[in-house]
Amino acid sequence: MHQENMKAWVVPSLVLASIWVKWAVGLGSYSGQGTPPMFGDYEAQRHWMELTIHLPTRQWYTYDLQYWGLDYPPLTAYVSWLCGIVGSWVDPLWFALDDSRGIETSGSKVFMRATVLFFDTLVYVPALVMFARVWQGTRSSRTQNLALALLLLQPALILIDFGHFQYNSVMLGFTLFAMNFFATGHDLFGAVCFVLSLGFKQMALYYAPAIGTYLLAKCVYLGPSAGSKLFIRLAIITILSFLALFLPFLPPFAPLSAILDPITRIFPFNRGLFEDKVANFWCATNVVLKWKLWAPQGALIKLSTALTAFGFFPAVATLLFSGYKLRVQPATGDEKSTSFLPKQTPILPLLPYALLTSSLSFFLFSFQVHEKTILVPLLPMTLLLSGSSPEEVTFELGMLMNNVAVFSMWPLLKRDDLGVQYIALLVLWNRLLGYNPFRTSRRSYIRLLSLVVYTAAFVLHLAELLISPPTRLPDIFPVLNVLISTPVFVLVWLWSIKRAIEVSWALGGLGSRSKVTQKPVSNSSTATKLHRFPVEGGADGKAHGSTSDIGLPRASGMRTMSLGFAQGRRRTIPRSGSVDIN
Template identity: 55%
Template sequence: MSLTDTLGSLAVATKGQYMTGVSVDIGTSFLKPAGVPGDTLKARATVTGIGRTLAFTKVDFTNVAGDIVAYGHHTKFVGKAYGHPENVKFSDDDLADQAPFDSLNTRKTTARRRQSSSSLRAISIGPRTNQLRIQSSALSIHSFAGSETDQSEIHSPAPRRHFLQTDSHQWLKAGPLSSTSSRPNSPLSIASTDNAEALYSSSPRRTRREQTLSFSSLLNHDHVALARQRKATPAFDREHIRSGGDVYEGGNAGAGKRWIRWMHRNRMRDQVLVCSVAAALWIKWCVGLGGYSGAETPPMFGDYEAQRHWMELTNHLRVHQWYTYDLQYWGLDYPPLTAYHSWICGFIGSLMDPSWFELDKSRGIETPGSKVFMLDSGHFQYNSIMLGFTLLALDFFSEGRDELGAICFVASLAFKQMALYYAPAIGSSRLFIRLAVITVASFVVIFIPFLPPFAPLTSILDPITRIFPFARGLFEDKVANFWCASNIIFKWRSWFSQPFLIKLSAALTALGSLPSAIDLVRGGWRVMDNSTMSAPSSVSSTTLGKKQEEAIAVSTLPILPWAMLSCSMSFFLFSFQVHEKTILLPLLPLNLLLSGASNDSFAFEWGVLVNNVAVFSMWPLLKKDGLTIPYFALTFFWNYVLGYNPFKKPTQRRLFRYLSLLVYAAILFIHFVEMFFAPPRRYPDLFPVLNVLVSTPVFFFTWLWSIKRSTEVAWGISGMGGRS
């Protein structure tokens, strides 16, 4: 901690401040053992951002192998030094020559913003003590060669490791680091005059496909680091690693990571993906053999019967009748791709046993054979198909195949309309005419059976009016969103008409999605604007437009999962007629981000908390469907696989951990009371209401957190200022 304090202050001093000010925030995270007595450590302090009042620094501590063993952040108040006449002014010549600090010229010429750093050349661990001994230190100022039109490096304002750093296990991998900085250059730097010819030339270059981080390469990174760690770690730590411990997370790795690394050590790397998919299918199958929605509850039964009934009617009726036949008994209310899926499943099931799907006669059938065939995994039906299409779209976007990504996202929308939760984020990151044409064409292909000459023109209105259920009201059950939580005090449906509530919910949803959409559009616009200004005059407009599209697509990818989380959570909290299970949509981008977070990071702890609370928010629905045992079993199993213990004594971020403990304590208390006591007759919905009051604040603060992180990532990519 003291080294983080000292080196952070020295780094600020290299910016010419006559005084470095007082500390506002400081912290150090230890990733792995530093080594054995006698090993040498290196420390590097970097100013990641400086403004009128605050300066942000980070300090990386590396071992002899170049691996980061610890890192610190240090925020200082520098308001008193801003614009002070005693500040040192660096000249261009001084920066170019990298002159020592004590011989800097103090001419009053303002240099361009430069990356500055303070480095401890060597720190050794004494052979008989654990105290650190500084061997030598030096201050140096590193400058970047370039013209006056160079863009400065733009960094995230948060004093933490950069989200694009190559050793960060994020879902997206950035390019290589610069030679003088531990952070990658901003994508805006590609638009500088010096790099313009390379950007617009026709020579081979790295594609986005080469820049993505695959699952196998992530595991290979861990495998290489593990081999290095075995050589540099004391005997007791090596034994811990052999037993499956985590070299990055201080032994806190979950069973999932330990299992994967065990397979790697035993030369079963190629079987990891197959085993993972097989395990997921086995779990889904086990859950599907349990309770389900509407079991033995005539005359309407439940959602399970709705899925079966759609297979029945799509195999016996013409296409234009699918959305109009007997709407009072589970009328089809999902987009056409769900109907096509039901038709395929019904066709296959009819070959096995025609009685399962006889028109009208098979209503309410619940034979063991039909249930095994349906495989309804709890209450969630086939939502995984919609989420799978979205995940596939993101994968195509990250590989640079935007056309296929657009088609997959249209398929997600055409399977279940809830995929609209992602539309503001994905649409804002892909504002290209070419993709708009592909999107429209994909929708036309999916809806073509409802268009002439296959059906009357009015048939196209049938699925559209069915998939937007405004007639159901603002909400039905006790869902953990803004409307249901506030309705405890403010009776919305009694005080306002339904048309007004529809408009109000639409306005709040749009406002909630707006910040992240602005981050995406603004980031892409700045990249396009800078690339236009720096384009050589010989570049044709066609080539310029294509290169701009590629630059925008690459630059907005790191913002996309945060924007998707923000937009989908906004839809869940504020949109009209929300179902409990739609919390699954915010969990998709959240778990993408969670997969790249270490167990001691804030993102990991927040992500696990939201996942656990999300499952708890669906508890009334799962209990009604007879899924009590799967609910508890899978919740504990999931936390065990991730290596998360909510009741572990906190060592850092204590305020957040204590707040998390309060949430978990409230959840356990509600479960305990509900198990042994019946609700009062006057308040039959007491326990669902308590569930809403516990869950909604967590989702609300998750929405705010996602907006904050989206803005930080956008800042790190494209900066916060205007045109340079």
């Protein structure tokens, strides 16, 4: 299409192709199909539509909790209400209170699948398109479109949302919109989008340490005056956004105690450390330590909290310290009237790594994690993957993590009878990216590790196909899956910490003191010079493009994501003394 002068059709064609693939996956089975009395996640989502349109708001989080009681934040409930209203216009029997439980008519299934596709296209797809244009704006349109194709066809999310049946793309889309707005300097819009992500699904909390620390570090970077203004505005907009989401459960619409109903359902500490076999620290070490037998639940909650905080602390510390080291020097004297502050901060390239560190920390160490939750850390890793080249470690690790993430969910996908979709999407995605881990043209430690992991996964699949598990060890195959997958996720977590430190060092946030000074604007041509951060690095390990006007060094081999409009265009420095810190 690029060669035939049809560039305008590339993005719509990619989106339509991804919609076709998602709908094709949705033609298969789903969670709990034909398995009464509880069925599965499909029935849970349908039941929430049923109860929200028939019951007053006060009863949404208290009605018949033994049968798929609502346990997601209010925005999910509002979306369920909207879907239930529309579905009832088509056929009221689909959502008849209590009488519709377990309904599996062809019409209701088409409607339910269509709701996932609608909200995915409404929220997640535009966020991906904006990401490709904003964060990778310095790259060619062909490269941006290839990155978009990679993101649109990520197999793990498609298998869970359009196969298993969930709405994870809405939560991920709002978080991605927040990142995009941060990259363009619209921090208040970004804060609102992240509140919407939290309001849709509580797993967005996995990103909260990174998002909150980034905004705090930006306030530190801007200095006492502008930073304080931004902090106050962020606090106000965040509080108002949460109040708007929970308004039906607050006075004057409900007694203050009503707020406890959604809160206690959203955070289910009474469920135990873990349920199914998940590729995280607790399940992997439980093979030897048997945590539930020797430690009470209260102690496990405290230990889990401590390990999770320990896991994301490096990301928090790196962001804050970099913001402090690179902070803007206050203007003095006559410079105050002509000073400027950039909307973007040099610590922005740290954000994807901080999101990866934080979310993986929660996945590996937090309480009551589900196998599907790997989608949360998979988002920042796939975003980093989309900005890398096949010669880089980021590409190798990104492909390994994506493939292993899908493999780690195989026990769930197997129960849902999604084996064909599992194989087809993995082959399609890897083929699209030209990835073949068994090529011998280039040797590296990551490539050798990938060969070992993929071989072990293949052998496990083959054994599961040919051998019945022994009676004494009925869960032997899921446990082996955990033992293969967990070390990969731990490796990526450690790598994300290492890369964040390297990027911070390259930006000047670690080491010698490096500050931005507010400079007076002159009428010379240099007044229009862009305040730029480091841009793309080549596969040869050398830096290409310009470094910042503030003298940020470019580390050998460092490749951060370009910041698009924040980096890729020349901007005129404002002549007024006012600072836009939106």
